[in-house]
Amino acid sequence: MAFINNETLNVFKQKANQLVNRTFDKHINLAVTGLSRSGKTAFITSFVNQLVNENSQSKLDFFNVIHQGRFIAAKRVPQKSLHVPRFAYEKSMSAFTQEPPSWPEPTHGISELRLAIRYQPKDSLLKFATDTATLYVDITDYPGEWLLDLPLLNQTFEEWSEATNLLLTESVRHEKSQPLIDKINQLDPFEIVDEEKLAELATEYTQLLLHFRHEMGLSVIQPGRFILPGDLENAPILQFFPYTNFKSIDINRYQNADDNSLIGMLRARYIEYKERVVKAFYKEHFINFDRQIILADCLTPLNSGPDSFKDLQHALNLIMESFNYGKSGIFTRLFSPKIDKLLFAATKADHVTPEQHEHLTSLLNQLVHQSKHQLNFDEIPMATLAIASVKSTKSGMGNYQGTQIPVIQGRKVGDEQLMTLFPGTVPAKIPSSEFWQNKPFNYVSFAPFQSVTENQALPHLRMDQVLEFLLGDKIK
Ligand SMILES: Nc1nc2c(ncn2[C@@H]2O[C@H](COP(=O)(O)OP(=O)(O)OP(=O)(O)O)[C@@H](O)[C@H]2O)c(=O)[nH]1
Ligand SMILES: [Mg+2]
The missing domain is CATH 3.40.50.300 (P-loop containing nucleotide triphosphate hydrolases)
Structure with missing residues (x-):
């Protein structure tokens, strides 16, 4: 043994x-x-x-x-x-x-x-x-x-441009977008591209997206990489914009447009963006x-x-x-x-x-x-x-006009003062138009x-x- x-x-x-x-x-x-x-x-x-x-x-x-x-x-x-x-x-x-x-x-x-x-x-x-x-x-x-870029994979440049044009001309975005749309619509899409001009307009489009997100609190931002470019900052692959005047151009001519024309280059960059940026993210990560x-x-x-x-x-x-x-x-x-x-x-x-x-x-x-x-x-x-x-924040009860109501207390971002408040009621369902009428919510950004x-x-x-x-x- x-x-x-x-x-x-x-x-x-x-x-x-x-x-x-x-x-x-x-x-x-x-x-x-x-x-x-x-x-x-x-x-x-x-x-x-x-x-x-x-x-x-x-x-x-x-x-x-x-x-x-x-x-x-x-x-x-x-x-x-x-x-x-x-x-x-x-x-x-x-x-x-x-x-x-x-x-x-x-x-x-x-x-x-x-x-x-x-x-x-x-x-x-x-x-x-x-x-x-x-x-x-x-x-x-x-x-x-x-x-937010995934749907692009199913859209041609033409389809994406039309959908974006629709979004940009909707009430909330319209006023801010109009000057850029006017500039784009004045361009001859079939002329040999001026790359600097294209880059300039792409920057303007990016500024518009940044404004929508950070100044107006909007969420639908496309292409998503434009506001968060990471290591692609200033790369030509992020230099394009929707062409907002498709209704006035001959579609056959568009389809045969050279990559050196303005519209041809916009299309080529859009396709490249989908391949190298959108698909790459899904495939690699x-x-x-x-x-x-x-x-x-x-x-x-x-x-x-x-x-x-x-x-x-x-x-x-x-x-x-x-x-x-x-x-x-x-x-x-x-x-x-x-x-x-x-x-x-x-x-x-x-x-x-x-x-x-x-x-x-x-x-x-x-x-x-x-x-x-x-x-x-x-x-x-x-x-x-x-x-x-x-x-x-800390939560507790506070006295409001003789009644006890739930409150929170916190330090407001930017000033060290303690604030106590009842910020309002959160709707349990997607709010109806009445909800918005009486400025329902008072959001204060609190510091840790x-x-x-x-x-x-x-x-x-x-x-x-x-x-x-x-x-x-x-x-x-
Ligand atoms: N009161 C409170 N505020 C929070 C909390 N988490 C985030 N915030 C606020 O939201 C802000 C953004 O939070 P981040 O964690 O930086 O958000 P992020 O998604 O990483 O933002 P980006 O990196 O810019 O995309 C913070 O600066 C805070 O003001 C939280 O748990 N409580
Ligand atoms: Mg972060």
Whole structure:
């Protein structure tokens, strides 16, 4: 009979452990998106911060692995893709740790971060073989504007130009767009192109898009890369614009137009943009995502008014098309993505009093559901939550004309003064025209409430429910 001494047994156990560990380590690609300023940077920072500081006051009761005492630790580890910029976690955290704390700077383009989460598996068989397992989470932050480009893949330059012309001449965009449309319409589309003139008009079109987004709070921005060019800034591939006078040109002549003519060059760049920018994003990145969270700031458009809100609705419809890959022609043709869970989060919920959160969730749900009707969704489980990645207000009751009403208190961005207010009621459904008549909502942008140290967990609302939905089933 073979004799196994303790040392051999230990080596054997170690080897078995390594083997099983290797087998049971799991991996997930989690994508985070939302239109600009929707709260992506704050969200990822808080997501990571909650996990790496799990033992210091983080409140994650709804995250089962923690609730069941199986969570061991989480840490940041070097990211997988070396060609994608790193998500600047330290820089973002330093905004929250300074005195007084502030919000992180806006970011541009795509970035990545990898987290390793060690935990004790629940499964007894697995537990017998190994004490711990690791879940690697690759988190990608990318602009939601990039998803607004998907419909371009199904449109010719002519179709896109006509659709854009229609959008630009609609009431809300009309006034600002008219001067550029006038300039475009004066051009001879078949003359040999003056590249400098073309670049000038493309810049003007980009300025217009930036104005729509940042000054008017509109959401439908196409092409999405124009306002978030990343490393393509000033590249000719981003120098084109919709031709707004198709109705007055001979279509045969257009079809035969040379690439050196103005219209030919616009068309050639549009086609190149679809190939090298839009398709490339879907093929290089989107195809690898396992799970997606879409952040939506519904409160700013509610505050800005009906046009802005309607535009958010339209943008969400366009964004949803990227998840309609079951039967969609574009996707069957190009590739098959594998996203198996989709979470919609209404961000900045700490801007409203707690009893309004339910309304906020159901409002976002309606926005999403509306487009779900129009699309053929495969069975992707979806959920909707109202969250605050970094809770920046306190809630309580206040006295208003002798009655107790719910209020929030926070520090207004830009001045250090504390404000207490009832910001208004969030409609539980897509608001009707009456809703807009009495300026229903008073949105105040709040600064982070109090600074934390690097090793402290940030205050939040429902980040634990986010974690459970996105990771819970992978960490059993
Ligand atoms: N009160 C509150 N405000 C938030 C929260 N998250 C984000 N904000 C506000 O929203 C702004 C934008 O947040 P970011 O996280 O930078 O948004 P982003 O989507 O990364 O923005 P870009 O990088 O510019 O696309 C912040 O500067 C804050 O003013 C939150 O949880 N609570
Ligand atoms: Mg950002």
